[in-house]
Amino acid sequence: xxxxxxDYSIIAGYFAILFVIGYFxxxxxxxxxDYFLAGRKLTLPIFIATLVSTWYGGILGVGxxxxxxxxxxxxxxxxxxxxxxxxxxxFLANKIKRSNLYTIPDQLERFYDNKSRFLGxxxxxxxxxxxxxxxxxxxxxxxxxxxxxxxxxxxxxxxxIFYTIRGGxxxxxxxxxxxxxxxxxGFALIIPIxxxxxxxxxxLESALSNPELALTYxxxxxxxxxxxxxxxxxxxxxxxxxxxxxxxxxxYQRCYAAKDDKIPKKGxxxxxGFWLLFDICTTFTGIYAVAAYQAGLLEVESALTxxxxxxxxxxxxxxxxxxxxxxxxxxMSTADSFTFLGAMNISHDLYKNxxxxxxxxxxxxxxxxxxxxxxxxxxxxxxxxxxxxxxxWYYIGSIxxxxxxxxxxxxxxxxxxxSPLASILSMILGSLTALVWVIHGFxxxxxxxxxxxxxxxxxxxxxxxxxxxxxxxxxxxxxxxx
Amino acid sequence: MxxxxxxxxxxxxxxxxxxxxxxxxIKDFLKGKNKSR
Numbered sequence: 001x002x003x004x005x006x007d008y009s010i011i012a013g014y015f016a017i018l019f020v021i022g023y024f025x026x027x028x029x030x031x032x033x034d035y036f037l038a039g040r041k042l043t044l045p046i047f048i049a050t051l052v053s054t055w056y057g058g059i060l061g062v063g064x065x066x067x068x069x070x071x072x073x074x075x076x077x078x079x080x081x082x083x084x085x086x087x088x089x090x091f092l093a094n095k096i097k098r099s100n101l102y103t104i105p106d107q108l109e110r111f112y113d114n115k116s117r118f119l120g121x122x123x124x125x126x127x128x129x130x131x132x133x134x135x136x137x138x139x140x141x142x143x144x145x146x147x148x149x150x151x152x153x154x155x156x157x158x159x160x161i162f163y164t165i166r167g168g169x170x171x172x173x174x175x176x177x178x179x180x181x182x183x184x185x186g187f188a189l190i191i192p193i194x195x196x197x198x199x200x201x202x203x204l205e206s207a208l209s210n211p212e213l214a215l216t217y218x219x220x221x222x223x224x225x226x227x228x229x230x231x232x233x234x235x236x237x238x239x240x241x242x243x244x245x246x247x248x249x250x251x252y253q254r255c256y257a258a259k260d261d262k263i264p265k266k267g268x269x270x271x272x273g274f275w276l277l278f279d280i281c282t283t284f285t286g287i288y289a290v291a292a293y294q295a296g297l298l299e300v301e302s303a304l305t306x307x308x309x310x311x312x313x314x315x316x317x318x319x320x321x322x323x324x325x326x327x328x329x330x331x332m333s334t335a336d337s338f339t340f341l342g343a344m345n346i347s348h349d350l351y352k353n354x355x356x357x358x359x360x361x362x363x364x365x366x367x368x369x370x371x372x373x374x375x376x377x378x379x380x381x382x383x384x385x386x387x388x389x390x391x392x393w394y395y396i397g398s399i400x401x402x403x404x405x406x407x408x409x410x411x412x413x414x415x416x417x418x419s420p421l422a423s424i425l426s427m428i429l430g431s432l433t434a435l436v437w438v439i440h441g442f443x444x445x446x447x448x449x450x451x452x453x454x455x456x457x458x459x460x461x462x463x464x465x466x467x468x469x470x471x472x473x474x475x476x477x478x479x480x481x482x
Numbered sequence: 483m484x485x486x487x488x489x490x491x492x493x494x495x496x497x498x499x500x501x502x503x504x505x506x507x508i509k510d511f512l513k514g515k516n517k518s519r
Contacts, residue, residue, distance in 0.1 A: 046510065188494075201484065
């Protein structure tokens with residue numbers, strides 16, 4: 001693949017803009033409220049841009065799924081999620097905004113007690129680890145520039161630390177606006193060019209229906225059907241994973257930071273529209289990549305980097321640079337937000353509200369800056385250790401969701417008496433069950449793939465135990481108190 | 483409706499929606515700048 005100087009310049013220009021924003025944005029930060037939540041002044045357009053771009057970080061994984069499984073990617077990475085977003089917009093967004101807090105552990109303290117906040121902060125820190133995203137960026141740079149993975153990880157970490165430390169959430173939001181425009185433009189451009197170059201539906205149908213061509217390890221004959229070659233059980237697991245949204249710190253942070261009570265609901269509803277349009281573009285870009293590969297028109301290194309391969313083959317200079325920058329921006333916007341959220345867990349949830357309650361705003365900001373560096377360092381370490389984006393999501397997600405979802409949902413919607421002990425035990429035992437399930441799966445691995453008890457994925461037992469423990473302990477504890 | 487027509491419509495809708503939102507960012511930004519003066 002040939003990349004022209006102008007394309008490299010566009011990528012370099014993007015990073016220069018991030019540096020400039022990082023440099024000037026400090027002027028807009030005057031208080032802790034500014035640093036943590038941009039002064040709670042997010043307008044509707046900015047709310048939409050920062051939510052849409054932050055939420056969509058796993059772009060390489062989406063490429064891998066649409067390349068390997070076809071249209072069903074839209075079902076598992078789009079369709080199910082829209083319902084959970086809708087639920088969040090209609091029933092949670094305003095409640096969160098009106099609570100006027102800062103983080104999810106703040107909510108846990110409001111519903112239960114300080115110990116629940118402490119535990120919640122630790123699980124939250126694990127859930128918002130930017131490791132999968134920093135690793136994705138490393139892989140993209142490795143593909144484009146051919147630089148060694150560890151060097152790209154350190155370079156990306158440096159840029160992100162610079163503007164996040166200087167501007168806090170203001171820095172994150174301002175860079176999100178640029179990143180939002182780039183990611184939308186990149187994918188909106190590639191589909192018409194793919195249709196023009198390869199052909200329309202007839203091309204897709206004929207290339208994908210011929211299993212004798214280039215590919216032997218993926219059955220592409222059902223790529224254009226709704227469920228593809230996947231089983232109903234496999235598809236439904238993703239429906240459960242979509243519940244991650246209800247405990248996603250990025251959603252909460254943006255709701256807290258909105259300018260008024262109506263913005264979170266309106267903003268999430270508008271964001272669903274953007275995700276819907278964007279998901280269709282990403283899914284069909286993956287399908288075009290596999291069809292072109294099948295037809296012998298495209299070389300692909302791996303399913304994970306299929307977007308990079310098809311862009312390199314299809315797009316002319318300038319547009320290619322914009323697409324690559326859009327791809328980098330998609331991941332970068334999530335990595336910086338998650339880094340900042342992890343730092344807030346350390347400074348606001350643990351330092352200020354557990355260990356040093358009399359800390360001044362200045363001290364909290366200083367600890368947040370240290371937290372940013374710690375969060376990135378931990379992520380770089382994890383990236384070098386795991387080297388698989390999908391694995392990291394899967395294990396972090398299964399353990400984190402098993403701990404957090406039940407206490408949060410009961411906190412918001414259960415009107416009766418709530419026991420702090422039920423919340424703590426539900427978090428500990430739910431996450432431990434998922435962890436033990438994962439370890440057991442690995443100890444009995446076959447051909448390097450974990451084999452779970454009864455073929456059941458770790459998220460199910462984790463959530464079940466968390467729910468049962470919460471209900472039983474809540475009934476016993478609250479009755480005992482009466 | 484032809485699938486390709488639908489895909490092109492999707493891409494155009496995404497571009498237009500992004501352009502509209504960008505217009506509002508600029509409007510918000512200029513409003514904020516005038517206020518701070």
